[in-house]
Amino acid sequence: MKKWIVILFALLPSLVMAAGAKVHLDQANNDLSDKASLQNGAKLFMNYCFGCHSTQYQRYERVANDLGIPLDLMKENLIFDPKAKVGSLMENAIPDKSAAKWFGAPPPDLTLVARVRGVDWLYTYLRSFYADPSRPFGVNNIIFPSVGMPHVLEELQGIPHPVYETKIVDGEEHKVVVRTETNGRGELNREEYDNAVRDLVNFLEYSGDPVKLERHALGWWVMAFLVIFTVVVVFLKKEYWRDVH
Template identity: 75%
Template sequence: MKKLIVMLFALLPSLAMAAGPAVPLDAANNDLSDKASLQNGARTFMNYCFGCHATQYQRYERVATDLGIPAELMKENLIFDPNAKIGDLMTNAIPTEYAAASFGAPAPDLTMVARVRGADWIYTYLRSFYADPSRPFGVNNVVFPSVGMPHVLEELQGVPSKVYETRLVDGKEVQEFVGIEADGSGELNKEEYDAVVRDLVNFLAYSAEPMKLERQRMGYWVMGFIVVFFVLTLLLKKEYWRDVH
């Protein structure tokens, strides 16, 4: 028992580091029933993320069916590998060794990232890049410090920078970080960029659990069956015990 307690205390620092910095997360407010949002998210993912990150545990055909995308449109606009078929798994062509050499670590598969990190974390993360010339790709991230990933959505957002406000603390002026602000060079304004990120997060949330809505619908039927079965059982019990009483 004493050894177990010692091991737990030894693990506390590593667990704290794994938890990451205590950054307040913004609500993604994703809606898996919004097909238009999911379609836009799939388009953004395939155009900006799929070059490095795969979702190798789902298939093009399943995504097209679930999101209401005709198979021909899927093949023409969202399948970039000329050798890939509509029924193939969604893997990309970047070699693991090349990705590790370029980014410091292999680019992780994102099929389950929304279940591992949470939709709010991803939404906040993608909106928390800021310019940092000291980093290899010229950007850093508030949620994930010393991030090895480039800001792939920069052409949409523009060049983001940290914003500080001067406040008095104990009579001294202190620069306090208040948020991220783009320079306006991107294709989208702040509201439009946030909407694109929300759609992308919505797609990743769908990828992590494609059956979630179906499971929830089935759950209502199951609960209804249990209620009806309980009532019938109660009535049957009263019928059996009527003669006893």
Template identity: 60%
Template sequence: MKKLIAILGFVLPSLSMAAGSNYPLDEANYDLTDKASLQRGAQIFMNYCLGCHQNQYQRYSRTFNDLGIPEELGEKHLQFTGEKVTDYITSAMPQEGAGEWFGNPPPDLTLVARVRGADWLYTYLRSFYADDSRPFGVNNKVFPDVGMPHVLEELQGVPRETYEERMVDGEMKEVYVGIKSDGTGTLSPSEYDQAVLDLVNYLVYTGEPSRLEAESIGRWVLIFALVLGIFVYLLKKEYWREVK
């Protein structure tokens, strides 16, 4: 019984994550060493996401320090709710009201990149499209019947499903070819893709702020283990040299 419970504990979360759309995911080529991208991503998060979502396990001070943002600039341009620089990054939206307005309270996004994956986030944020049947007028290819508005529409413009007539099995049919903006956004399609990638880069960072440091330490540990292994092997040969 204990073994069965343990197996279910590993399998069920993966099944829940697998549920939903089979929409193909685009690769998010994020770079945690790109401080400029991380800073832009933090700016987008604070301006467009923090109104509903939170980074409640991440402090402003840690974020500013890791991303190379002077605290005085961070407090002036990235803090909007009167919090102190040592506070956690939380939303001013009351959770009770959020649950009523959106059906469910908007989730905390500190670990969303570790749970969903960077590719999922990158594709999701670029897969909203206009749908008048939905409460907020938009739907999403990756997350069908999504319960949130397209908060980045100001940047992208109104995204619409695009179809083209193509020959399929000997006859002309309208085939879905992707999502295209109407051009009313403040960014071009390539600029919007880069903005989304910056935001994903930031969310990957918040999911594991010490990742680069851990990877650096890990490399040195492997080098140390390799060198130590050589000496241990030579020592073993020396001790057992006369043993036949």
């Protein structure tokens, strides 16, 4: 049973992406080696996302060390819970019951969201909100219809309005939202907002796999060792079998 659970967990990202294959996803093109991007992403996450979503499988100290953030700056600017210590897990203070009452369900932990959804999905999702007065929080999302969360980055982007196109679905015409346009009143212009979202997604990708770069670097050394070891084994085989032939 455990074996099948492990296999299912390993295949989950592929299954999720396959289910959303009909949706066009913009490429995030983020860079895990860009410390400035990761630092800005951590700042954006803590200021705009952490009020509802936690990353409970991370610790503040580990994030600070990995991202090159001095511990005193981490304590002063990115730890908002007065009871939390620098070595604490990054858990928010919102009770699950209250969150379920306000949002319909407790907001999920986001430590592994980039591994489950994919970075391109997250990048497109955070840039696909649009104003929809019929929704409880006044917004909807192109790739996540009937989304149950507010557009928390609205003050940065401005109010995004939907742009419709008429498409034929099952022989009938339907108006569908294909993109958004903002009112231009956000703190950032379009390019700056895209870069900010890319930084946020970069941080979430790091959160899901903090040792990804180290693992990839180690992989090259392992491959080099295997190549050298193979050459040695071939020569040893020839030496041992020379007299036999």
